Amino acid sequence: MRRLVVVDVNKCVGCQLCMLACSRRFGIVGYSKSAIWVRSAGGFERGFTIVVCRACKDPPCARVCPTNALRVRDGGGVILDMSKCIGCGLCRDACDIGAVMWDYEVGKPVICVHCGFCVNYCPHNVLALEEVS
Amino acid sequence: MDWFKSLSNVLYIDLTRKTYWVESREELFSKWLGGIGVATQLYKEEVPRNADPLGPENVIIFAVGPLTGLYPLASKTIAVFKSPLNGYFAESHAGGRSALAIRFAGYGAIVIRGVSDRPIYVVIEDDKVRFRDGATLWGMRSTETVGRILREVTSGPGYRAIMRIGRAGERLVRYASVVTETYRHFGRLGLGAVMGSKKLKAIVVVGRKGFKVPDIPTYRAVYDEIYQLAVKSPAMKKYHDLGTAANILALNSIKALPTRNFSSGVFELAGEVSGEKLAETILARRVACAGCPTACVHIAALREPYPEEPYFYKVKFLSYDHEPLYALATNLGIGSREGFLKLLDVVEEEGLDVISTGVVLAWATEAYINGLISEKELLTKLGWGDYESYIKVVRNIVLQPNDFYKTLALGVEEVAKKYGGLDYALAFNKVEPAGYHTGPLYIISLIVGSRHSHLDSGAYSIDQELLASKKPLPTPQEAVERIVEEESWRQVLTSLVICLFARGIYKPEIVEKCLKPLGKSLSTEELKKLGRDIWVEKQLIKYSEGFNVLNVRIPKRVLETPTPHGVVDENYVREALKYFDLIINLSRKLKT
Ligand code: SF4
Ligand code: SF4
Ligand code: SF4
Numbered sequence: 001m002r003r004l005v006v007v008d009v010n011k012c013v014g015c016q017l018c019m020l021a022c023s024r025r026f027g028i029v030g031y032s033k034s035a036i037w038v039r040s041a042g043g044f045e046r047g048f049t050i051v052v053c054r055a056c057k058d059p060p061c062a063r064v065c066p067t068n069a070l071r072v073r074d075g076g077g078v079i080l081d082m083s084k085c086i087g088c089g090l091c092r093d094a095c096d097i098g099a100v101m102w103d104y105e106v107g108k109p110v111i112c113v114h115c116g117f118c119v120n121y122c123p124h125n126v127l128a129l130e131e132v133s
Numbered sequence: 134m135d136w137f138k139s140l141s142n143v144l145y146i147d148l149t150r151k152t153y154w155v156e157s158r159e160e161l162f163s164k165w166l167g168g169i170g171v172a173t174q175l176y177k178e179e180v181p182r183n184a185d186p187l188g189p190e191n192v193i194i195f196a197v198g199p200l201t202g203l204y205p206l207a208s209k210t211i212a213v214f215k216s217p218l219n220g221y222f223a224e225s226h227a228g229g230r231s232a233l234a235i236r237f238a239g240y241g242a243i244v245i246r247g248v249s250d251r252p253i254y255v256v257i258e259d260d261k262v263r264f265r266d267g268a269t270l271w272g273m274r275s276t277e278t279v280g281r282i283l284r285e286v287t288s289g290p291g292y293r294a295i296m297r298i299g300r301a302g303e304r305l306v307r308y309a310s311v312v313t314e315t316y317r318h319f320g321r322l323g324l325g326a327v328m329g330s331k332k333l334k335a336i337v338v339v340g341r342k343g344f345k346v347p348d349i350p351t352y353r354a355v356y357d358e359i360y361q362l363a364v365k366s367p368a369m370k371k372y373h374d375l376g377t378a379a380n381i382l383a384l385n386s387i388k389a390l391p392t393r394n395f396s397s398g399v400f401e402l403a404g405e406v407s408g409e410k411l412a413e414t415i416l417a418r419r420v421a422c423a424g425c426p427t428a429c430v431h432i433a434a435l436r437e438p439y440p441e442e443p444y445f446y447k448v449k450f451l452s453y454d455h456e457p458l459y460a461l462a463t464n465l466g467i468g469s470r471e472g473f474l475k476l477l478d479v480v481e482e483e484g485l486d487v488i489s490t491g492v493v494l495a496w497a498t499e500a501y502i503n504g505l506i507s508e509k510e511l512l513t514k515l516g517w518g519d520y521e522s523y524i525k526v527v528r529n530i531v532l533q534p535n536d537f538y539k540t541l542a543l544g545v546e547e548v549a550k551k552y553g554g555l556d557y558a559l560a561f562n563k564v565e566p567a568g569y570h571t572g573p574l575y576i577i578s579l580i581v582g583s584r585h586s587h588l589d590s591g592a593y594s595i596d597q598e599l600l601a602s603k604k605p606l607p608t609p610q611e612a613v614e615r616i617v618e619e620e621s622w623r624q625v626l627t628s629l630v631i632c633l634f635a636r637g638i639y640k641p642e643i644v645e646k647c648l649k650p651l652g653k654s655l656s657t658e659e660l661k662k663l664g665r666d667i668w669v670e671k672q673l674i675k676y677s678e679g680f681n682v683l684n685v686r687i688p689k690r691v692l693e694t695p696t697p698h699g700v701v702d703e704n705y706v707r708e709a710l711k712y713f714d715l716i717i718n719l720s721r722k723l724k725t
Contacts, residue, residue, distance in 0.1 A: 013428040015421035016233070016291075017205065017360075023343050024353065029136065029203050030237045030343025031292060039291030043281065044315055044420050045432060045450035104259075104341060123364050123426035 001075025002129045003055035003114045004036075012048040012126045014038055018118035025117055032105050035112035037098075053077055053099040053112035055132065061091035061100055061111070073114075075132040080111055136344045136651055140167060140199055140241040143175070146255060146262060148331055149189065149247030153262040158241075167198025167241050169224060170628035170667045172213040173674070175244055176222060182677055186217035186323075187305060187330035189248040195235060196242040198630040200647055201424075202233045203346070204356060205363040206635035208422040210235060211627055215678075216322040217330075218307040218489070218544050219563035222674045223322040224584045228422030228632060229314030231294040237340030247331070254297075254335040256287055259342060267334040271303060275482040276312045279335065289339030297335035298325040299484020301531045305329050306542040308489035308565070312481070316420060316430050316452040320486040321586060322564065352650035359638065359647070363426050368637025372429040377455035378408030380568075381463070387600065387697045389571045389593075391459055393466045393517055394495035395559055395690050398570045398697070402468025406458055415470060417450060422632070429454070429634060435474040451477050459568025460491025465498065466517030476520045476527070483531045489544065492565035493530070494523050496545050496558050505553045510537035546686075556689035561585050562680070570691070571596035572698035573606065577709045578616050580685045583671040588633050590620040600697050609709035617668070617716065624667035625660050669720045676717060682710045 016038050023033040036052040055076030062070040062078050069084035070091060087107040092100040101110040116129040141159040146152075158171075165171045172194045184190035193214050200207040210231040216223035235243060238259050245255075252267035273279050276299040283295045294313050301309035302325030309325025310318045319325075328334075346352045363369060371379055381403055384390040388398035404410060417434035421427060432452045439445040451474050461480065462473040480490050500506045501515045508514060512534070513525045533539045540548045545565055549558030559566055561579040567587035569575050574592040582589030595615060599606065607615065622641075623633065629647075631639045639647075641657040648655055655663070692703050 013419050013421040014423070015425055015428065016423045017426055019291075020202065020424065024356065027346055027349030027352065028343035029346055031341050032237075032343030034343075037291050043277075043284070044430075045418065047418065105343075121360060124428075 001073070001132050002116065003076060003132050004052060004112060004116060004119070005054075005128055005130045006050050006052070007126060007128050009050055009126065010047060011124045012038065012050060013124055014040065014044060014048045015123065017121045017123065018127060021118040021121040025115070032103055033110055035101055035110045036118055037101060050126070051098055053114070054097065055114060060094040060096065064090045064094040066090065070111075075114075077114055078111055079113065080109060082108065085109070136346055137162065137199065137653075139239050139342075139344050140236075142240050144240045144243045144257065144262070146243065146245045147247045148245065148249040148253070148333060151249070151264045155240075162199075162241055165667065166625075166628040166663070167201070168196050168211045168628035168630035169213070169624055169671075170663070171198075171242055172196040172211050172224070173667060173670050175242060176213050177670075177674060179244060179246070180215055184215055186215040186220060186327060191215045191327055191330070193245040193324065193327055193331070194242060195231070196630070197232045197236045198241070198628050199651060199653070200629040200631060201236045203352075204359045204647055206425050206427065206632045206638065207630060208232050208424040209627075209630050209632050211630055212311075212319045212324055214324055214327050217305070217326045218323040219585075221562075221678050221680050222583075222671060223324075225319040225321050225324050226588075226627065226633075227311070227313055227317045227319045228425070229294055229317035230292075230423045231296060231313050231317075231338065232630065233423040234292060234294040234338040234340040237292070237342045238338055239340070239342050245331070245333070245336075249332040252332045252334055254283070254337065255333065256337045256339070258289060258339040267332070270334045272300065274300065276484045277315060277482065280312070280315055283335055283337055287337045287339070289341070292341045293337060293339045295335060295337050297484075298328045298333075299482060299531075301483045301485045302326055302329035303334075304531055304533065304542070306485060306530060307544050308486040308493075310484055310486045312484055316432065317422065318486070320488065322584065323486070325484050325486075346650055347652045348650040355646055355650060359643070360426070362638045363635070366638055369427050369635070372634045373427050375408035375412055376429050376431045378411060378431065378453060378458055380455040381407045381458055382409065384569065384571070387571075387597070388695070389569060389597075389697050391464050391568050391570050394464060394499050394557055395570060395694055396557075397694060400463040400466075400468070403463065405468040406462040406470055406473055411453060411470065415474075420452070425632065427634065433474060435471065435478065437475075449474070449478055451481065453477070456567055457487045460488045461523075464491055464495050464568065465520075465523060467520050468518065469520065472518075472520035476523050479524050479527050483527065485527070485530070488567055489565040490527065490530070492559050493541060493545050493548070494526060496549060496554060497526060497541070499557050500549075500552060500554045503554065506537065510535065510552075555686070559688050559690060561687070562685045569593035570694060570696050572600070572696040573701045573705055574599075574612050574616065576687070576691055576701055577612060577706055580687070580706075580710060581613070581616060581682055581713045582620060583668065583675065588623075590616045590623065592616050592619075595619075596696070596698065606698065606705070609705050610712045613709050613712050613716070617713075621664040621668045622661065623664070624671075625664040628663075628667065669724070672717055673721060673724065676721070682713050682717075685710075
């Protein structure tokens with residue numbers, strides 16, 4: 001199993017190509033389906049903060065889901081079962097690092113599945129896929 | 134929602150009545166694509182020919198295009214308004230997060246009308262628009278602080294652009310800029326003053342949406358192709374490595390680097406303020422506009438000790454590229470990197486256009502040395518390289534403590550008309566030029582270009598190509614043809630909207646390909662024709678506002694200081710202008 005890791009946040013230029021790549025998986029251009037979020041760390045001069053699921057082994061988001069829509073993935077992180085999800089937002093509040101994004105168009109969470117698609121579009125090698133046991 | 138449908142949404146904001154609404158303008162976007170093509174038409178609808186640029190009839194139009202956010206380097210917003218600097222149709226471009234925020238909020242364009250009765254700022258968050266009191270932000274000394282506060286009090290970090298003006302805009306300095314994301318600017322032609330006249334301190338745009346592309350597999354394939362070009366192509370290398378600051382030494386070596394108010398093309402201290410030297414000594418961070426892998430924005434760290442407080446330092450971060458280096462270093466005889474950055478810092482704080490400000494300072498230095506103005510007007514001594522004094526002058530351009538400074542705030546043309554020194558008042562159609570003294574084509578382009586910007590046609594590089602290939606100058610007519618052809622193609626790029634630094638990638642065949650997944654097929658011929666049509670539209674608007682190339686003053690200085698092509702022959706330029714005038718007359722006839 002693999003997980004997405006931020007190798008060196010200091011090299012990030014804030015281009016957001018990773019965010020765009022993530023939504024592009026679904027043929028969407030924009031941010032609405034992006035599970036990764038890059039924002040300035042208080043102004044561009046201070047660099048950037050990259051927020052994305054870090055594949056917890058015991059994920060708080062899964063623990064609070066009232067409908068068991070979040071299944072713990074082998075190697076950490078969660079898989080969302082859309083048909084079970086009622087859009088209550090508890091998972092979003094439970095994630096300590098704010099890595100449960102929200103799709104406002106459908107009212108459901110967006111969580112990284114560690115597919116690594118974004119890695120191919122980070123021009124500065126900030127992101128990588130890492131093997132986990 | 135579908136891509137083109139959402140692009141066709143135009144958000145109208147009326148500052149007088151504090152209301153807003155959305156109109157679908159599919160007819161405009163399908164004919165004119167977006168960006169400058171659409172903004173030009175909106176300007177035609179909105180602005181009466183004799184409107185006062187600082188009055189309620191002027192509007193601010195922001196437009197993005199069909200490729201915005203879709204492909205790498207489609208990252209710019211086009212602003213269109215009537216310029217308070219020269220009184221004509223004007224256009225200014227900036228990136229940062231502005232373009233993607235507007236697009237993903239669900240709009241292709243935003244039209245801002247009217248004037249607010251009191252200072253406000255506007256927050257556009259997806260479908261909603263909020264009018265917020267701006268009294269507390271008004272008068273704040275630094276655009277950076279304004280940005281910091283707005284970051285705290287509005288939502289949507291990462292999906293947000295914060296476009297704001299400084300005191301220069303509030304006080305209607307005719308070359309005030311709009312700053313977005315601290316390091317990007319709608320710099321030229323006074324958009325800052327237009328916002329100031331509307332009592333609009335800032336515009337915050339938050340866009341979080343996403344839109345479906347009709348043909349997904351083709352889209353992904355084309356995206357990959359462009360992405361590879363963007364990260365590998367030698368066409369982007371210059372911007373990626375040293376940034377445009379690489380021009381300093383390159384221009385200096387061919388004697389085309391404007392120095393001390395264009396009195397020379399060689400700066401003896403160029404090595405101190407070159408892109409190479411800056412990268413080696415003070416480059417601290419690289420930043421990109423949203424949607425761009427190149428990251429041409431180079432940020433320097435300026436570390437200053439506090440004189441009265443040992444072991445306390447202030448560290449400021451400032452972005453540099455070729456134009457600020459020309460305007461605030463070489464053209465003012467400043468060879469100190471620190472001095473340059475300190476001066477730049479104040480220009481940024483106040484929200485002034487760096488090019489115009491630099492040219493105004495250069496004129497003032499010469500006028501002072503020649504005795505046209507004295508300490509009585511300037512309130513300081515002034516000399517080449519003296520950045521401390523330049524800082525005082527910049528503050529006074531904003532504060533305008535006397536008649537002289539009130540005139541200085543109108544631009545170099547106005548101040549020289551009143552105080553003398555027109556021969557070395559560097560302006561074409563009242564617009565202060567960018568940092569090249571490459572030869573006759575560049576000079577012609579500054580006169581005929583629709584926004585009098587070096588990026589209208591990039592004719593400075595045509596001059597340099599001719600030089601490198603040792604070809605003779607084209608005839609004046611051929612020169613005009615080349616300039617117009619290039620400028621026409623750039624209308625296509627700025628309608629799509631592509632960053633002009635990526636013009637080497639987005640060739641006509643590539644653009645054709647890029648549009649395909651959107652279900653839009655336009656041939657190279659059709660694209661070029663569209664570019665030409667947009668160019669004609671823009672020129673005719675300006676002519677209807679009273680513009681005429683035959684009346685544009687050519688500052689003597691540029692005809693005296695040798696370029697790499699030697700001293701420019703005025704007759705050559707005049708011939709070119711006559712020919713240009715013919716083209717315009719012909720275009721007008723064809724239209725009616
Ligand atoms: S790894 Fe996949 S799901 Fe996670 S942020 Fe990257 S593209 Fe999105
Ligand atoms: S693609 Fe890479 S450099 Fe760009 S924002 Fe994402 S992590 Fe940062
Ligand atoms: S090349 Fe520079 S200006 Fe153009 S989009 Fe990229 S970062 Fe922005």
